[in-house]
Amino acid sequence: MGKLFVFYLTVCGFLLCMSFSPFIALAASEQPKTIFIVSSYDSDDLCGFPQYHGVLExxxxxxxxxxxxxxxxxxxxxxxxxxxxxxxxxxxGEIVLAKIKDVHPDVVVVVDDNAFGAVALKLVDSDVQIVFSGLNGQPEDYNDTIKWMDSRQKPGHNITGVIEKLHFVEAFKVQKKIMPGLTKAVIISDDSFTGKAVIKQIHRELSEESVDIAFEFKVSSSWESYKKLILKISSDPSVGTIYPAATLLKDKNGVTHDTAEIIRWTVKNSRKPEIPINYSFAQLGMLGGAGVDFISMGRQAGTLVALILNGHKAGDLPIEDAKRYAFVFNLSRAKELGINIPSDILMASDAIYR
Structure with missing residues (x-):
């Protein structure tokens, strides 16, 4: 009798477990997904925060x-x-990699090149899916160092993302409408990796489509040389517009001057209209025009993240150029420079700062 009772309990327990197993499996399938967003910037940077916000959106x-x-x-x-x-x-990068090992996220998002190089490239062909946003360096150049991509159309490993296309030609087409007599512009960069990558991206875009303007490229290696260059250009009547692309400069004392400080000083001391790389730079005082929409670029990266969370593999998703640029203008700066922005351009703008 005792053995029969034990057998009865065993059978009932087995049937009970079987009846609940679909619910257990369902609960397991509904465990929250995890993403880890790594920014090259500080938390509220003009370039980093909009991309982070776009990914979340x-x-x-x-x-x-x-x-x-x-x-x-x-x-x-x-x-x-x-x-x-x-x-x-x-x-x-080592700190981040240790955190990723602990968290084991479904997707890692890296914003800008430093995070890409220090984190993403250390995880090539791992079981972590990776999406980058705002990459300035050319994917092929990174691929020469570490094999992480078969092609832009089908990366084939565990990384995909969005390249920071500058829409450089479009920016100067708009500037030409504002300033019909524009014949020469100066692009000013720094000698950082990002600065060099921006120059290379500009040449790439110019090779795909030209604009009837003579471009001169200048590279500043220090805060002092940058200020000297801006003042020199400001007094040169042949230069119609500048394209400031320097985002990080150190002075002779080793003090770092970041993007916001560089922009504010430039606006205060230059007499040339500025086209911003990042449309939000117009809010800091630049004249404006067509600039990269960093929030939209983040949304593109976030869309790739969502596809991966829903079962796609990063290696099967094409690498994309940032698709959207934004029209922004600072009317106070325009007035200061004596520039009249046509009403049809203002009506098409995404934002106007007064």
Whole structure:
């Protein structure tokens, strides 16, 4: 009798477990997804924060709500102003890699090149899916160092993302409408990796489509040389417009001057209209025009993240150029420079600062 009772309990327990197994499997399938967003910048940077915000918008639009069905981890490497030497960037990357190992996210998002090099390229062909946003360097150049991509159309490994297309030609077409007599412009960069990558991207875009303007490229290696160059250009009547692309400069005392400080000084001391790389730079005083829409670029990256969370592999998703630019203008700066922006251009603008 005792053996029969034990057998009865065993059978009932087995049947009970079987009846609940679909619900257990369902509960397991509904575990929150996890993404880890790593920014090269500090947390509120003019270039980094809009991309971060865009990623969150896109994944939310795809149905992933933070705290409900997705967990979001973030880390700001602050590699543009504070941790901006190769050794410090490497150390920041090691910190992030340790955190990723602990969290084991479904997707890692890296914003800008320092995070891409220090984090993404260390995880090539791992089980972590990776999406980059705002990459300035050419994918093929990175691929020469570490094989992470078969082609832009089908990367084939575990990384995809969005390249920071500058829409450089379009920016100067708009400037030509504002200033019909424009014949010469100067592009001013720094000698950082990002500065060199921006120049290379400009040449790439000019090779695909030209504009009837003579371009002169200048590179500043220090804060002092940059200021001297801006003052020299400002007094040159042959130069109609400048395209400031320097985002990080150190002075003779080793003090770092970041993008916002560079822009503010330029606006205060230059008498030439400025076209911004990032449309938000117009808010800091630049004249404006057609600039990269960093929020939209983040949304593009976030859309790729959502596809991966829904079962796609990063290696099967094509690498994209940033699709959208934004028209923005600072009317106070226009008035200061004596420039009249045509009403049809203003009506088509995304934002106007007064």
């Amino acid at each position: 896109a994944v939310a639009k795809a149905g992933f709500k933070d705290g409900e069905n997705i967990i979001i981890h973030t880390y700001a490497m602050d590699s543009k102003k504070t941790n901006n030497t190769p050794s410090l960037i490497k150390s920041q």
